[in-house]
Amino acid sequence: MSKKVKIYSTPSCSFCHRAKDYLKANNIDFEDVDVSLDTQKAEEMVKASGQMGVPVIDIDGQLIVGFDKEKIKALLGI
Amino acid sequence: MYDLIIIGAGPAGITASVYAVRKGLDFLVISEDIGGQTALSGDVANYTGYQFISGPELAAKFEEHISQYNISLKEGETVTQTKKTADCIEVTTNKGSYSAKSLIIASGKRSRQLNVPGEKEFKNRGLTYCATCDGPLFKAKDVVVIGGGNSGLDATMGLLKIVNKIYIVNNAPQLTGDKILIEKVEANSKVTILNSTQVLEIKGETFLNEIKIKTEAKEQTLAVEGIFVEIGLIPNCEFALGIDKNQINEIKIDPENRTNLEGVFAAGDVTDVIEKQIIIAAGEGAKAALSAFKYLSRVL
Numbered sequence: 001m002s003k004k005v006k007i008y009s010t011p012s013c014s015f016c017h018r019a020k021d022y023l024k025a026n027n028i029d030f031e032d033v034d035v036s037l038d039t040q041k042a043e044e045m046v047k048a049s050g051q052m053g054v055p056v057i058d059i060d061g062q063l064i065v066g067f068d069k070e071k072i073k074a075l076l077g078i
Numbered sequence: 079m080y081d082l083i084i085i086g087a088g089p090a091g092i093t094a095s096v097y098a099v100r101k102g103l104d105f106l107v108i109s110e111d112i113g114g115q116t117a118l119s120g121d122v123a124n125y126t127g128y129q130f131i132s133g134p135e136l137a138a139k140f141e142e143h144i145s146q147y148n149i150s151l152k153e154g155e156t157v158t159q160t161k162k163t164a165d166c167i168e169v170t171t172n173k174g175s176y177s178a179k180s181l182i183i184a185s186g187k188r189s190r191q192l193n194v195p196g197e198k199e200f201k202n203r204g205l206t207y208c209a210t211c212d213g214p215l216f217k218a219k220d221v222v223v224i225g226g227g228n229s230g231l232d233a234t235m236g237l238l239k240i241v242n243k244i245y246i247v248n249n250a251p252q253l254t255g256d257k258i259l260i261e262k263v264e265a266n267s268k269v270t271i272l273n274s275t276q277v278l279e280i281k282g283e284t285f286l287n288e289i290k291i292k293t294e295a296k297e298q299t300l301a302v303e304g305i306f307v308e309i310g311l312i313p314n315c316e317f318a319l320g321i322d323k324n325q326i327n328e329i330k331i332d333p334e335n336r337t338n339l340e341g342v343f344a345a346g347d348v349t350d351v352i353e354k355q356i357i358i359a360a361g362e363g364a365k366a367a368l369s370a371f372k373y374l375s376r377v378l
Binding site for chain 1: 111112113117118120132133134137138153154202203204206208210211212213214215217284285
């Protein structure tokens with residue numbers, strides 16, 4: 001069963017782009033949340049992760065702060 | 079053993095890689111990230127061929143360029159030591175060790191830290207070193223930009239559209255950036271400039287909520303939710319054993335990008351090259367790779 005993946009990002013953040021490219025390259029479907037446009041979603045991200053840096057990647061409710069390829073691999077089993 | 083190891087994958091390291099491929103060298107690239115400071119830059123309007131491109135987009139172009147070659151790349155590795163021995167150069171990282179006949183250090187610079195209480199605790203909890211990346215999270219908040227040079231003023235200009243109020247905390251008696259930027263910042267009613275001012279402490283709970291500062295003898299506390307540290311850069315070359323550096327710890331190079339150690343070259347912002355620009359770093363990377371190739375042709 002495929003996992004639900006969400007990425008909180010801003011358009012100007014390089015690691016966000018790299019994380020999204022990485023997911024695309026591995027054929028992982030994900031929801032992209034641009035927190036620069038949506039203040040409510042930004043607050044949701046800050047509350048959930050306890051910090052304000054992007055990207056935050058939500059894989060089935062487990063949060064990864066930053067573009068941590070090893071953690072992404074482990075959680076997605078790729 | 080590789081012919082060459084390149085440390086860093088910013089404009090200098092990536093351009094060196096492109097040249098190393100074209101010269102048919104057997105080489106390895108080790109880098110914490112791809113794009114280096116370019117990926118953290120705002121708008122780039124002085125890279126030939128692009129009238130206008132954002133930093134992250136230009137970094138993506140760099141990556142696209144090297145991804146067409148089959149390059150051995152160790153991404154996400156941190157170099158902890160480089161050592162010149164009698165017959166090779168040993169490179170140790172947090173994940174392994176490698177050796178090569180030559181080395182190009184193109185590891186760039188990183189943000190200088192304030193070294194005040196609270197800085198580490200509140201990093202990413204309101205304090206950031208990348209206004210471009212994290213700025214959008216501070217919508218309608220009151221923030222402080224620390225630094226009155228061009229990077230502080232650039233950060234301020236970028237934040238003006240997002241935040242409610244900006245205090246610029248500057249340790250010099252006046253702003254030191256480009257005149258055109260200073261005039262724009264001074265004319266904006268959202269900005270309060272505090273010259274001759276030092277940061278004493280950053281405080282908060284889960285997130286930071288105040289900063290204690292001192293202007294000459296007068297101490298005060300500002301209630302803010304964001305702090306952007308823009309006080310310059312330091313070279314990433316603490317790992318290089320036996321290398322000659324200038325008084326600000328940049329690696330000394332000659333016009334052929336040679337360091338004092340035979341077979342060890344350096345390029346870009348980590349060196350004492352005059353002017354730190356993306357296009358200059360790229361050109362220096364090309365020069366370093368060609369010099370390394372010339373060196374290898376002699377010793378191989």
